[in-house]
Amino acid sequence: MADFRLEAQIRTEFGKGSARRTRREGRxxxxxxxxxxxxxxxxxxxxxxxxxxxxxxxxxxxxxxLDGKEQLALTKAIQRxxxxxxxxxxxxxxxxxxxxxxxxxxxxxxxxxAPDTISNHQLNSVLVEADATDLPETIEVDITGRTAGNGITxxxxxxxxxxxxxxxxxxxxxxxxxxxTAEQLEAELEEAEAGAGIERDESDGDVVAEPQDQGxxxxxxxxxxx
Numbered sequence: 001m002a003d004f005r006l007e008a009q010i011r012t013e014f015g016k017g018s019a020r021r022t023r024r025e026g027r028x029x030x031x032x033x034x035x036x037x038x039x040x041x042x043x044x045x046x047x048x049x050x051x052x053x054x055x056x057x058x059x060x061x062x063x064x065x066l067d068g069k070e071q072l073a074l075t076k077a078i079q080r081x082x083x084x085x086x087x088x089x090x091x092x093x094x095x096x097x098x099x100x101x102x103x104x105x106x107x108x109x110x111x112x113x114a115p116d117t118i119s120n121h122q123l124n125s126v127l128v129e130a131d132a133t134d135l136p137e138t139i140e141v142d143i144t145g146r147t148a149g150n151g152i153t154x155x156x157x158x159x160x161x162x163x164x165x166x167x168x169x170x171x172x173x174x175x176x177x178x179x180x181t182a183e184q185l186e187a188e189l190e191e192a193e194a195g196a197g198i199e200r201d202e203s204d205g206d207v208v209a210e211p212q213d214q215g216x217x218x219x220x221x222x223x224x225x226x
Contacts, residue, residue: 004052005063011041019089028087032064032073034094042066046087057137059103064092072096074132095132102129102166105136107157111144113176119143120175126154127166136160141174148178
């Protein structure tokens with residue numbers, strides 16, 4: 001697991017106004033804590049921080065350089081603007097090499113289930129404990145050929161070496177259902193319509209045009225010529 005080096009700066013001003021000024025300067029305000037030390041208010045270079053997340057994932061290992069001292073840290077909480085997606089604030093947790101920590105890891109699905117089978121993703125991520133310097137970015141699970149009723153629980157996930165599952169092993173991660181038939185879909189539609197008070201008109205269908213009265217047509221032609 002690669003780590004990313006970021007030059008941090010101490011923050012001495014606080015509040016919304018100070019945070020806005022920090023972001024205008026191209027930096028992300030944040031805090032660094034852990035291992036019994038006092039909380040440190042700092043800022044990180046926004047572009048480099050975004051690149052670290054983009055290339056290393058949310059569990060990326062960061063080398064924070066502060067006043068010439070290097071410390072390893074993980075992101076524990078990130079606040080983003082819902083529209084601009086700009087990083088507004090970050091909480092960093094100090095870690096050491098060889099130390100175990102618990103993180104949330106995204107479950108990545110690959111493959112396709114058996115024909116006429118629909119997958120139902122129940123958990124997008126699970127909690128695992130692993131070495132702070134060797135955290136998995138994702139857990140990949142292959143659903144190729146899975147059939148209805150053949151679900152995947154947290155215990156079935158292929159964890160990387162050295163990682164321990166914290167999520168309930170019996171928690172359903174991915175369920176599989178049989179695809180509904182045309183008859184089932186039609187029955188569900190009728191039930192929904194009945195529940196909504198909609199009555200089907202049995203006369204609805206292909207509208208057959210009635211043939212024109214040729215005689216009346218000839219009479220109209222004759223009248224138009226007179």
